[in-house]
Amino acid sequence: MTGTSENNETIIEVTDLTRYYGRLAAVDNISFTVRRGEVFAFLGPNGAGKTTTIKMLTTLIKPSAGTIRLNGYDPIRNQDAARRSFGIVFQDPSLDEELTAYENMVLHGVLYHMPPQIRDERIKMLLQMMQLWERKNEQVKKYSGGMKRRLEIARGLMHLPHILFLDEPTLGLDPQTRNLLWGHIRELNKKEKVTIFLTTHIMEEAERVADTVAVIDHGIIIDQGSPRELVERTGSTSLEEAFLALTGKTIREEGPESFRQMAGQYLRRRRL
C-alpha cells in the first residue's frame, strides 16, 4: 500500500453498472467505490470489461443501466463538471504527433478553459517534472514511447483533476521506463493528492502501487480488496497468483455462461 489514501470519502461510486453491446453484457451489473486519494487498480484479463468500464466512467460511452458518481457529479446530468474532475491516459496513444509537446499541452489547457497564465505555469511545472521541458518544442512524433507516455500523464494532470484514469499506462514500455513512470505516478499521487484509477496487466506493478484492487472478468467483479487481502483469500503468495486463481485458464475456456455461474458460486461462498 503506497497511496496517500487518508480518509473514507468516496470519490467514485459505481452502482449496478451495466453495458450491453448487442446482447452481450460487456459489463454486467458491477458496483464498487473508490476512496479519495487512493490508488485503485482495476484488473482483469483481455476483454474482461476494464476498458468498457473506464469508457463509461469517462463519459465516452453511456451505460445501459446503473449509476456513476464522479467527485459527486453524475456524468450524464453534469457532464462538464464530471469531465473537469478527471484526467485520463488512454490505452492507445492520444497525442497529436504532428504538434509539439508544448502545443499538445496548450491545446488541452484551452479545451479545459484554463486561464493562459495558470496554464503556462502548469505546463512548465509538469513538463519539468516529467523531464520533458528541454524538448518541449519538438514534435511528439520524434519522442520515444516512454516520453510519449510521460507527456500523456502530464497532459492528463494539466487541469488539476481530482481523479486520474490510467488505462494500461505502461503497455509496451521497457522495465526501466515503467519504473520511472511509476515513480512519477506515485509522486503525483502524494504531491497532488490525486486519486489514481488504473488498469494494468502487470500484477507486480498493481501489487506495488495499489491500495485497493478489483478483479473483473466477463464483465463481473469477482473480488475486491487490498492486494494483501486478495492474496490471503486465495491462499496465494503474490497478486499474480491470486489473479490467476480468480481468473484461471480453465474457467476462461468454459465460456461466459458457465463462467458466470462459477463466479456467482464463488461470490456466494465468500459471502457465507
Add this chain to the structure above:
Amino acid sequence: MKVIYILWLRQLKRYFRSKSRIIGALGQPLLFLFALGFGLGPVFERAGEGDYLQFLVPGIIAMSILFTSMFNGIEIIWDRQFGFLKETLVAPVSRVNIMLGRTVGGASVAIFQGVIILFIAFLIGFRPADLSGLPVALLFMFLIAILFTALGTAIASLLEDMHGFQLIMNFLVMPLFFLSGALFPIQELPAVVDTLVKINPLSYGVDGLRGSLLGVYHIGLSTDLAVLSVCGLILVIIGAYLFTRIEA
C-alpha cells in the same frame, strides 16, 4: 470561440508541417489539369468550345477542394482509431464546437489547396477574365470546402474504421466530381445525366467558380450561392448532430 480557434489552428499546423501531404494532395488535380488540359485541349477547341484549359481550371480547383475537404472530414475516423479524438471527446466542451473547429480548420486547408491550384494554373497560362472576380471565387471555394468537410464529418461519424473509405471515394466522391460539370459543359446533356448534375451540389460550386473566374455563369450566381449555402448549412447541422452522437 477559443475552442473553435485552437482546433482550427491545429488543423493548419498539421497541414503546413506535412510537406508530403501538401504535395500528395496536389498530385491528382495537377495530373488532371495537365493531362486533360493539354490532351483534350485541341479536341475542345476544334469543337468550337474555346480554350479547354480556361474551362478546366475552375473544375480542377473544385476537385482539389472536394477531395481535400472530404479527406479532412473523414480524418475523424483516423483520429478515432489512433487516439486524438478521445482527448477532445472527454473535454468539458460542446461537441458542436469541436466539430465546428475541425470543419473550419479542414475547410481552410482545402481552400489553401485550391489557391495553390489556381496559382499553378496561372503559371501554365490560365487567365481570369477579371481579377475583381477573385474574392467571389474565394467565397465559392469557402462554401464548397465547408459543405464537403461537413459531409465528410457526417459520414466519418457513422463509420467505425477506415475500411469504408474506399467505398466513399468510389461511390460518392468520384461521382460527385465527374457529374459536376468540372470536366465538360453541362448544357445539352442526356436527361439522366442532366438530373444527376442538377442534384449535385458541387455543380453549383463549379459553376460559381467558373462564373467568378471567367465571367460566364450557366446556372447563375445567386442560385449557385443559395444552393451551396443552404446545402452547406444543412450538412453542418447534420454533421454536428452525428458528431455529438459518436461513442469512442
